[in-house]
Amino acid sequence: MSHSHAKYLVVVLFFLGGSALAQTGATSNPTNGRENNPYSKFGIGELWNSNNTVLRGMANTTSAYENPYEVNSDNPASYSFLQRTTFEAGAMGSTRTINGAGETYTSGTATIAYLNIGIPVTKNSGLCFGFKPYSKIYYNMADSASSSPIGQYARSYFGEGTINYAYLGYAAKYKGLSIGVNGGYMFGNLVATTAVLPIDTAATNRSYATEFANYNRIGGLYWKAGIMYETKIDSDYTLRIGGTFTMQQNLSEQLNSFQISTFNFGDTLVNDTAATNNGQRGKLRLPMSYSIGVMLAKNDKWGLAVDYTATKWSGFGSTPDSTLTSGIGSASYKISVGGEYTPNFNDIRKYSARITYRAGLYYGHDYLQINNTNIPYYGITAGASLPFRRSVSHLHTSIDVGRLGMTTNGLIQETYIRFTVGVSFNDRWFIPRKYD
Numbered sequence: 361m362s363h364s365h366a367k368y369l370v371v372v373l374f375f376l377g378g379s380a381l382a383q384t385g386a387t388s389n390p391t392n393g394r395e396n397n398p399y400s401k402f403g404i405g406e407l408w409n410s411n412n413t414v415l416r417g418m419a420n421t422t423s424a425y426e427n428p429y430e431v432n433s434d435n436p437a438s439y440s441f442l443q444r445t446t447f448e449a450g451a452m453g454s455t456r457t458i459n460g461a462g463e464t465y466t467s468g469t470a471t472i473a474y475l476n477i478g479i480p481v482t483k484n485s486g487l488c489f490g491f492k493p494y495s496k497i498y499y500n501m502a503d504s505a506s507s508s509p510i511g512q513y514a515r516s517y518f519g520e521g522t523i524n525y526a527y528l529g530y531a532a533k534y535k536g537l538s539i540g541v542n543g544g545y546m547f548g549n550l551v552a553t554t555a556v557l558p559i560d561t562a563a564t565n566r567s568y569a570t571e572f573a574n575y576n577r578i579g580g581l582y583w584k585a586g587i588m589y590e591t592k593i594d595s596d597y598t599l600r601i602g603g604t605f606t607m608q609q610n611l612s613e614q615l616n617s618f619q620i621s622t623f624n625f626g627d628t629l630v631n632d633t634a635a636t637n638n639g640q641r642g643k644l645r646l647p648m649s650y651s652i653g654v655m656l657a658k659n660d661k662w663g664l665a666v667d668y669t670a671t672k673w674s675g676f677g678s679t680p681d682s683t684l685t686s687g688i689g690s691a692s693y694k695i696s697v698g699g700e701y702t703p704n705f706n707d708i709r710k711y712s713a714r715i716t717y718r719a720g721l722y723y724g725h726d727y728l729q730i731n732n733t734n735i736p737y738y739g740i741t742a743g744a745s746l747p748f749r750r751s752v753s754h755l756h757t758s759i760d761v762g763r764l765g766m767t768t769n770g771l772i773q774e775t776y777i778r779f780t781v782g783v784s785f786n787d788r789w790f791i792p793r794k795y796d
Contacts, residue, residue: 394498394520395456395469398772399735399765401519402687402728403676404550404644405497409760410434410474410525413450413782417743417758418698419720421665423653424588424602429752429786431478431488435604435651436540437586439478439486439531444752448476448490450782460772469498473780485532488542494523497550504559512559523548523578536590546611547579552683569622576681578644580611596658603652608675613644615680642679648672660705667696673727687730694724698741716745718758726764730771737764739776756782 400406411420414430422434428443455468476490502516524547531540553573588602617637649671657663674690698720707713719742726735739762745754760778767773 394467394500395454396458396465396467396498396500397456397774398458398499398501399726399728399774400497401499401517401552402730403684404523405495405519405521407495407727408493409778410492410494412448412474412476412784413743413756413758413780414718414745414784416760416778416780417718417720417741417756418665418700419667419696419722419739419741421653421655421667421696421698421720423604423651423667423669424600424655424665425653425663426588426590426600429754430784431476431490433474433476433488433490433492433527433529433542435586435588435602436488436529436542436584437531437533437538437588437602439488439529439540440484440533440538441590442478442480442486442488444480444786446476446478447785448474448478448782450474450756450780452778452780454776454778457775458772459767459775473782481530484534485530487528487530489528491524491526494525494546494548496523497521497552514557514559516555516557517553518555519550519552521548521550521576523550525582527582531586538588538590539586540588541583541585543581543583545579546582548577550574550576550578571618571620573618573620574681574683575616576644576678576684577614577616578611580609580644582609582611582646598657598659600655600657601653602655603650605650606646606648608648608672609646610643611646613642613678613680615640615642617681640680642681643677644684645675645677645679647675660702662699662701664699665697667694667698669694669696669724671727676727687728689725689727689729689734692725692727694722696720696722711747711749714747716754718743718745722762731769733766733769733771735765735771738762751786753785754783756780756784758782 397406411422411434415422422432425432426438426441428441429446431446431448432438450473452473453470455466457464457466474492476488478488480486498520500518504514506512525544527542527544529540529542531538553571555571557569584604584606586604590600593599651669653665653667655663655665670693672691673688676688678684700716700718702716704713721740723738726737728735739760741760743758745756747754758780762776764774765771
């Protein structure tokens with residue numbers, strides 16, 4: 361290949377996941393309901409934030425957070441603190457602005473964010489089941505280049521897919537120590553295609569289009585463990601320490617790949633499947649990860665939490681599709697600080713006093729490493745919980761404003777805004793009633 365021609369909106373990505381860089385232009389159709397994310401081209405895509413709206417508002421400080429009326433599905437040890445049956449659901453809308461090589465574009469989407477049902481089984485145990493996305497891929501880009509003997513040609517890159525997680529979790533506690541685990545089924549489909557189309561077709565017998573496509577079907581069991589310890593400092597203050605742990609785990613993976621060429625003989629187009637690899641089975645290896653956090657709370661007044669999360673991506677791999685490992689770094693991490701404040705939870709006369717306000721900030725490195733460069737991200741969050749009158753049920757809101765990547769070293773920078781709305785309904789289902 362020789363020089364690249366910036367005829368389209370320019371972003372920089374690997375061509376076919378290899379080491380050669382291509383200046384790619386992102387095409388975004390605002391009516392298709394998709395958020396175009398060039399970084400989702402690598403690995404299993406963008407790791408999805410599947411926490412509820414409450415936790416999103418305080419920078420996802422989940423390791424040591426528990427609430428008797430909310431479900432913290434990120435640390436299953438929290439289920440033993442539930443006091444009422446809780447149904448949660450949330451939806452998210454987001455926009456993403458891409459900045460690279462002096463060009464920008466914006467796209468957005470709206471989607472279901474999570475679904476949880478938590479049930480207190482006994483005074484010291486609880487369970488939860490739910491459904492949440494794990495990762496998401498969507499990118500749609502193009503560039504142009506030239507090479508002998510083809511001449512000038514255009515390339516397009518397209519990918520889509522999701523990996524979802526349906527789970528059941530249980531936790532039990534003894535005194536202040538709680539231990540829990542989530543176990544469930546992770547499944548999804550990932551599609552990645554690259555097409556090459558000649559621009560100069562003066563010699564029709566040499567004019568052809570080629571498309572490379574990989575279809576991955578993924579499924580398998582996946583678990584995550586959590587621990588939490590709560591102790592009273594005095595009558596007002598409570599200290600909690602918590603953490604989660606996930607071992608390296610294998611999911612089943614099936615790869616179908618194709619290379620299809622189209623030859624133009626002037627009055628005839630001939631398709632030729634140059635290579636196929638149907639039904640190749642193997643394993644998708646997800647890496648080990650852990651988190652640790654601490655939270656200090658004053659009764660129903662306020663809480664302040666700090667979290668650290670890390671994942672060893674050097675353990676990530678795919679036996680049938682080696683292209684998934686391109687651009688993957690050795691590790692990722694995130695540091696989060698978040699808090700919540702309720703003026704007066706028991707004030708029945710002043711509604712604004714019963715609103716819970718939240719805020720947080722975070723910084724970390726994504727699991728990608730492109731051009732030998734780690735991809736940083738950072739952001740701030742805010743949120744509020746609006747109680748329904750005469751009820752412990754709530755309407756929740758949160759906003760997350762952040763940046764991913766950089767414009768130096770041939771990379772791109774993404775600025776995103778994510779707005780989430782959720783509801784939680786609480787009742788005393790399954791709890792034996794007491795009579796005087």
